Structures are given as structure tokens and as C-alpha cells.
Amino acid sequence: MEFKDYYQILGVPRDAGADAIKKAFRKLARKYHPDVSKEQDAEARMKEVNEAYAVLSDPEKRAAYDQLGRGYRPGEEFRPPPGWDSGFEFSGSGFATADAADFSDFFAELFGRMGGGGGRRGFGARGEDHHAKILLDLEAAYGGGTRTITLRSPRQDRSGRVVLAEHSLEVRIPKGVREGQVIRLAGQGAPGVGGAPPGDLYLEVHFEPHPRYRVEGGDVYATLPVTPWEAALGATVKTRVPDGSVEVRIPPGSSSGRKLRLRGRGLPGKPPGDLYLVLEIQLPPADTPRARELYETMARELAFDPRKHTGS
Amino acid sequence: MTDPIVAQLVEETRLTLEEMAAGCRAEIDWVVARVHDVLARELPGADPAHWRFSGTDLLRLRRIRALERDFDAVPELAALVADLLEELERLRARLRRAGLSVD
Incomplete structure (x- = not known):
């Protein structure tokens, strides 16, 4: 696992105050907003920015990250010492509402297993729902049928950067689905914890342009x-x-x-x-x-x- | 070869309040408040346990949720931005149907 420099991602110095961090985050959130951004990798960048902000905006996580990350460079091989979090007392309210399920392995390694720190990801919790947009051909909407849906989700590459990795699902499309509607794939979200059921995958449907x-x-x-x-x-x-x-x-x-x-x-x-x-x-x-x-x-x-x- | 995953059309199956909250990664109280304040849709009955939501409701509330979270937007401002983004999508769809570029 490689080290991620959250300060570099947000473009702030290591001694930046809470206001400066919030300001930098909002600026980037506007730049990479998926509805308006013209940047090619806006989606991956936005996930990275969200992750950095989730840590740096929370004094507890920031303190832990600062202590742990001392001396590391971005992309460098990172291995947290065993029991590293024993000296911290986390309030546990951290990521209940952020998109923590989308964050990187680096993030999960640091914060994913904290006692109660994952909010809904704590003991016996249902997995998070996942969301994506898909493009379907018009014929699928007319007749239903099975299609292979390829989804991209953010993953960390070898140099520690967030990239989009692809995975495919065979999906039976409901007949009559229309542009902008949502279909649900039960149990295809994040896995549950402690025997709880997985989350669902919601897909917002759009049609591929048709020549006729x-x-x-x-x-x-x-x-x-x-x-x-x-x-x-x-x-x-x-x-x-x-x-x-x-x-x-x-x-x-x-x-x-x-x-x-x-x-x-x-x-x-x-x-x-x-x-x-x-x-x-x-x-x-x-x-x-x-x-x-x-x-x-x-x-x-x-x-x-x-x-x-x-x-x- | 595994069987394909059967997708449900949310417009038909609808979502409960709990499913809506999980889909938005929000608390149930947050969804109830936004339904009253910004969803601007008639819901059958006063008891939220009987409310049912469409996929469009889910997309709209998720967007509002992200705007409130990322920019500390007050709910009404987040709803206004969501309205504008929906209008932008409608207009972009019309351009695409007319064979015009959206950029």
C-alpha cells in the first residue's frame, strides 16, 4: 500500500488551518463537480479530494494521519505499525455520511477498522449503497434482455494515485426503462459487516445516441x-x-x-x-x-x- | 456462466424512507426534513413510514445532500442549484436529440 499525501491533494501546506482546508476543498469541489466539470478525470479527482477532505477536516483523523504520515512521500510504500491507533480516542462519528465506501485502500487501512469509526460500517452494519450512471441501447429499453454493464470505480494505482478500474456485471434490464430513471441491483453494493447484508447498486439510466x-x-x-x-x-x-x-x-x-x-x-x-x-x-x-x-x-x-x- | 442480475425499476418498486436514507447516506430525519422543505412533492399521508419515493426523488435528494455537505449550502440554496442542474440536463438532452453538440 502506498502513502497518499492528502495535503498535496488539496494543495494546502501541512500547517493549514481548518478554514484554509475548507476553502481549498470547496474550490476543488467546484472544479471537479461531476455535473459541470470539463476535466476528463473529474470523477476520480473528486473522489480523491473527498477522501483528503474527510481526513483533514476532522481534527481526530487529521492528528492520527499527521502522526502516522510523518516522513512519508506520496507513492512511497506505506505500512501502518501494528496497533497504531491505540493511542487515539476516536469519537466514531467520522464518516457516517460521507462516501467512505468509495475511498481508497490506503484510507480503509488507516480508518476503516477504527472502533466504531466507520459509522454505519461498524459491527453488524449493512453495506453501503453504490451509485453509477450507465448508457443503454434503445433496444434494451424496448425489449428488456441481458446486457453487460461495465462500471468504473476508483482504485489506487502503483504510484498511489486514484485511477478508475473497470468491472463488469451481467444485468437483466427491465423492459420499458426510460431515460433518467433508476434501476436497482439488490445486494450489488458494498459488502455488509458482521454478517449483515450488502448494500444495493443504483444505476441511473441514459440512452446511447441512436443514428435513427x-x-x-x-x-x-x-x-x-x-x-x-x-x-x-x-x-x-x-x-x-x-x-x-x-x-x-x-x-x-x-x-x-x-x-x-x-x-x-x-x-x-x-x-x-x-x-x-x-x-x-x-x-x-x-x-x-x-x-x-x-x-x-x-x-x-x-x-x-x-x-x-x-x-x- | 452465472445467471444475470435482475435489475428492478425503481419507478415501479419505489423506495421506502429507510432505503431513501441509505441511498442518500443520510439520517432518516434529514430525508423527512428535505421532503417537507425542498422535494416539493405530494406524499400520501402524514406518516413517513408509508411514504414511497421514485428514482428521480433519490437522484434529487442525493444531489442536494452532496451540495449541502460539500459547500455547507443551506437546504433552499442546495435545492435551487439542484433545480438548475436538472434544467441544464433537460436542455442538454434536447440539444443531443437535435443532433447538436452540448459543449
Whole structure:
């Protein structure tokens, strides 16, 4: 296990006061906030910053860390002496509400086994819940089915830095899940202590961008390309939809952008969403003499001015 | 080959007050207070033991919890920031649906 310099992580001197530590933490919490940060490794950095702050903001843990860490450099091999914490009296209120379950092995070695110091992680305590965001394909939401979910969680690498390590789970996705909803994997959180059950894993669902479909709540939108004569004269066309294929009737006199609603063919649910096919009229190219002739005939014989109402 | 883990849709199964508190890594009293003050949602009955929460409630309260903890934000300010972040997400989702970049 390698030593972590919490002072260096927060960018404060070793004699920094509580206010300076809090200020440095807030500055970094803002910089690496997962909802707004543009930093690539924001998630890992935020975990590291949280861990450093959890120790340095607590006078008891800070004192213990200072005594133990004297003479160590970041990344250096670290081995706490046996019974090192016997000289400290910890209040035990430490990490009950912080995300202690996400902290590094270094942290767990130092503070994870303190008498009562882990809050809920004490004797006979249920494991912490874990949380993550996942990207699913739209087909999984339509039909359910099993997917391999790859999650990243912070781990310490050989040089003592926090990096994201990957692990995979085979998950049966509930049919009809929608963007922004949460699914729960019972018992897949942190292990319990003293025979207590493990925590749960909560996954916030988002959809991978799809080349053909756009999703809004339970409704699904797709563009349906049509010819000018199908739009003008009406037609019945066959097209692929997420759960198979359908024949749809194009009403005569349709224009580009017209939405055809297929009731109940959006995402499954109670009630199911609708599927909207948005017409897009595509023109055949005038790239042969015959095609040009047909366009010229229309130009000559159809009294059509699309700019009649634009004042030009 | 092990069987796949069956995921439950929280919008259907809902969460109890205890599950909500564990999900937020908060005390039950904290969740009860935030339900009254900032969740702004009708809950059936006065008895918190019968309250049930959605996945959206969980995400919202977790966010408020982190804002209060990290920045010492008062609950109303944390709720305001959570509202703005949700609005930001809605707008980003609309940009993505329209095929536009969010950056």
C-alpha cells in the first residue's frame, strides 16, 4: 500500500488551518463537480479530494494521519505499525455520511477498522449503497434482455494515485426503462459487516445516441424519408421501427415535417409511449436527361410558387 | 456462466424512507426534513413510514445532500442549484436529440 499525501491533494501546506482546508476543498469541489466539470478525470479527482477532505477536516483523523504520515512521500510504500491507533480516542462519528465506501485502500487501512469509526460500517452494519450512471441501447429499453454493464470505480494505482478500474456485471434490464430513471441491483453494493447484508447498486439510466431514433420520455421519434409523389398522392410504405417493422399510410398532400403517430409503439410501459414518424421529402436527383425532362415538365405545367406568401 | 442480475425499476418498486436514507447516506430525519422543505412533492399521508419515493426523488435528494455537505449550502440554496442542474440536463438532452453538440 502506498502513502497518499492528502495535503498535496488539496494543495494546502501541512500547517493549514481548518478554514484554509475548507476553502481549498470547496474550490476543488467546484472544479471537479461531476455535473459541470470539463476535466476528463473529474470523477476520480473528486473522489480523491473527498477522501483528503474527510481526513483533514476532522481534527481526530487529521492528528492520527499527521502522526502516522510523518516522513512519508506520496507513492512511497506505506505500512501502518501494528496497533497504531491505540493511542487515539476516536469519537466514531467520522464518516457516517460521507462516501467512505468509495475511498481508497490506503484510507480503509488507516480508518476503516477504527472502533466504531466507520459509522454505519461498524459491527453488524449493512453495506453501503453504490451509485453509477450507465448508457443503454434503445433496444434494451424496448425489449428488456441481458446486457453487460461495465462500471468504473476508483482504485489506487502503483504510484498511489486514484485511477478508475473497470468491472463488469451481467444485468437483466427491465423492459420499458426510460431515460433518467433508476434501476436497482439488490445486494450489488458494498459488502455488509458482521454478517449483515450488502448494500444495493443504483444505476441511473441514459440512452446511447441512436443514428435513427430520438427519445423523449416514452415517445420515440424517427425520420421517414418519402418521395415527392408519395407525399403528394398518398401511399402506403413499409418501414423499420424499433420493435419490428410497420406499414404506414402517408396521407395525400403531406408536407415535410408532418408527424405520423403510431399509438403505443414508443417505449413499453403503463401507458406505453407513442412512435412518431416525421416525414422528410427527398427529391430524386436531376442527373439524367429523362429526370431533367420530368422536372422541366413540372416546372412548365404546375403553377407552383413556394414563395408566394413570403413577399419575395 | 452465472445467471444475470435482475435489475428492478425503481419507478415501479419505489423506495421506502429507510432505503431513501441509505441511498442518500443520510439520517432518516434529514430525508423527512428535505421532503417537507425542498422535494416539493405530494406524499400520501402524514406518516413517513408509508411514504414511497421514485428514482428521480433519490437522484434529487442525493444531489442536494452532496451540495449541502460539500459547500455547507443551506437546504433552499442546495435545492435551487439542484433545480438548475436538472434544467441544464433537460436542455442538454434536447440539444443531443437535435443532433447538436452540448459543449
